[in-house]
Amino acid sequence: MDERLRETLSAMMDDEADELSVRRLLSHGDQEEIRGQWQRWQQVRDLMHENHGPADAVDVAVAVREALDGHVRPARSADGVPEAPGGSYWRWPVAAMVVMALVIGFGAGAGWDSQTVEPAAPFAMTEPADDQALMLSAAVEEVALQGLDEDQLQQMRQYLLEHAQHSSVGAGRGSVGYARLVSAGGGY
Amino acid sequence: MRFPVSSVTVRFRHVLAGLFLGLAMPLAHAGSATAEAPDLADDAATAMSWLERLGPALNMTSYRGVFVYARGDQVHSMQIAHRFRNGQVEERLVMQDGGSGEFVRKGLNVVCVLPDRGRISLNEVIPSGPFAEAFSSQLMPFGDWYRPQLVGEDRVAGYDVMTIALTARDENRYSHRLWLEKNTGLLVKSHVRDADGEVLEHFQFTSLEITDDIADEELEVQTQGREITRTLQASDASQSVVSRMNGWTLNWQPEGFMPAAAPRSGKGKAVAFSDGVAAFSVFVEPVGSLKMPTGASRVGATTIYMREMSVAERPFLVAVVGEIPPRAARKVADAVEIDDILALELSER
Structure with missing residues (x-):
């Protein structure tokens, strides 16, 4: 796998891949290899967060294509998005990225x-x-x-932003303050 | 827009660093416990003198680099160029991931450019209040609330650094760890940790160059997009705090937290408190049609605690937001007392 594909894959883990590069990734010859890499990274990430996701069981490519082609998979577990045992929240990075449906508030609590x-x-x-x-x-x-709901998330985000603006940016910590601000404002 | 390969390695380096940190933590703890016994006072004094350099260094050092900021699941990286010349701070920050955009600051003049995307409305993002000087001008005696300690020397982003721990003396605040570059005192890495030593928030330069040789072009706006300019007002903190706290009082706050620069909240009844290291904001607003739940949420080191209360049969929402533990945030929220006068005044509107 070349560096660019690896980068796309990495970006997908962080919800940041753009559609074009994801499609490029999907048309890559060796899907097995990509799936393997995805699963290894996912496992590392799950280990860190102590929620053992269903990475092994999911065919990433199929679900990603569905998302790209408009079959929106809601972020929530309601309709068949695999959910991790133990109830930890499994988010679907690419669907989140492409559909933007996840970008309510803080990515629907993804960062929380x-x-x-x-x-x-x-x-x-x-x-x-x-x-x-x-x-x-x-x-x-x-x-x-x-x-x-959306209004409530919006209100919470507003509070976080105001706090970040006035105290963190001003807390004499320079860049940390900016980062908090961006983090509070974006969520993506 | 994504910056190629380097940002990927940053990303994964961060993930791995997190892993190793987790593993190394118990060892580090054991080590420091035995090492700190002699020269304790000396140690603390040295740590304090380093910390005194922190504020000035942030403004008066010129540098460029990329830093990563992580809290909860979120990881952001930003590219920064910062120049101090002729007594004026100029800086430019470019978001490296997620929603692209940039901040450019020349003295008190801030320009923020965001491509028209996502859900951030522009005026939400621009810092509307006093900028960096508000807090850093007042060095608070935070040694009373944190135990300063020289942890040792290290290397971050290619620079030799001093590592300083600020361990919370009570359970109402988090502990901090700061990495300061040896020559300039510039903050190049920081952690916010809870009582168990778990890292809640992580800030770190992954590449850094401290240099006075920063060209004007590096400080120019380069992103195409909607552009918004705003001039920051010099703060007038003490005065505004008094008027803003009219109408409600806090019966309790964690020791050492003092009213600081007041957020310019749209509805006006917010105050920020700081102990010199951490800060939290208290918002008190009449409840309109929007009902908010009661309880706490947190992302990384930031807690938001909300509760509704009723005064003179008028509902109010109290929200406490800050880098403090959930229990402390709750105690603060529970300690808000709203005057009948405020309730009356607002209901007459």
Whole structure:
């Protein structure tokens, strides 16, 4: 696999590949090799986040093509996007990238901790949040971002932005402040 | 727009660094525990003197480089060129991934260019408040809330650095670790860690060149797109804090956190607090049609805790956002007391 394809693959893991390069990747001769690389990286990443994703079981190429061709796979587990055992949130990077449907708020909570504490009563909003709603601790209830609607996410993002703008950028930490700002504003 | 191969290696280097960090942490802890015994006071004093250089160094050093910032699952990298010349700071930052865009700053003049994409509305992104000087001008006695300690020497992005740990003295704040370049004191890497030593937020230069030789072209806007210019106002923190806190009070805040520069929130009832290292903002707003849930969320080291409260039969939303642990954020939110006068005033509008 050449460096460019490797880069695309890496970008896909970070939700950042553009459509053209993804298509190029998909037309690469040795799909087996690409799948292998994807799975190895995915495993490293899952290890880091302690959620053992279903990388082994998924044919990346098929799902990616579907996403590119407009068969939108919602980010949520509702209709067959494989979900990791143990309830950790499996996001679908390319679908997220291409469809932009994921780019509500913070990528629908993709960047947020779903820490390994025991599941607890989820905060129910527009629809019942599933087992991704976890408690931060016994004392502080965690809001399940997946259950929030667009306006609520927008409001939360606004708070994060204002905080980042006024304290972090100004906190005498220079670049860290910018980074926090971009992170709060983007989510992608 | 993506920058070729180098950014990939950065990305994966980061991932691997994370792995190794996790593995190495217990060892590092064990090591420092035995090593710190002698010269403890000396050590702390040296650490403090390094920290005093941090603020000035950030503005007055000229450099270019690429840094990576990670919190939670998010990783961003940005390219930066920063020049200090004739008493004026000029800098240009270009986002390297995700939504592309750039910030260009000349003194108090900031230009922000974002291609018309994504969901960021432009005026949200531009820092509208006092910029970098607001906090750094006041060096707070943060030694009272953090135990400063010289950890050792290291190398980051090709430069020799001093590593300094700021260990939280209570559970209401996180611990920090800072890597400062030896000659200039420039911050080249930082960690925010929780009580278990887990890294919640990670900032690091992956390539860096400290040099006064930065051409004007490197500081010019280059992205095509919508452009927005804004002149930053010099801060008038002390005055605005007083007026902004009219209407509500905090009955409790973590020791050492003082009201600092006030966010210019659209609806106006927000105040930022800082202990000299970390900061949190408190927002108090009447609830309109939008209902918000009660509880905490966090990304990396940043917690947002929200709760609704009712005063004079008027609902208010209290939100605490900052680099503090969820429990502390909750305690702050619970300590907000809204005057009847504010409730009355707002309901008359």
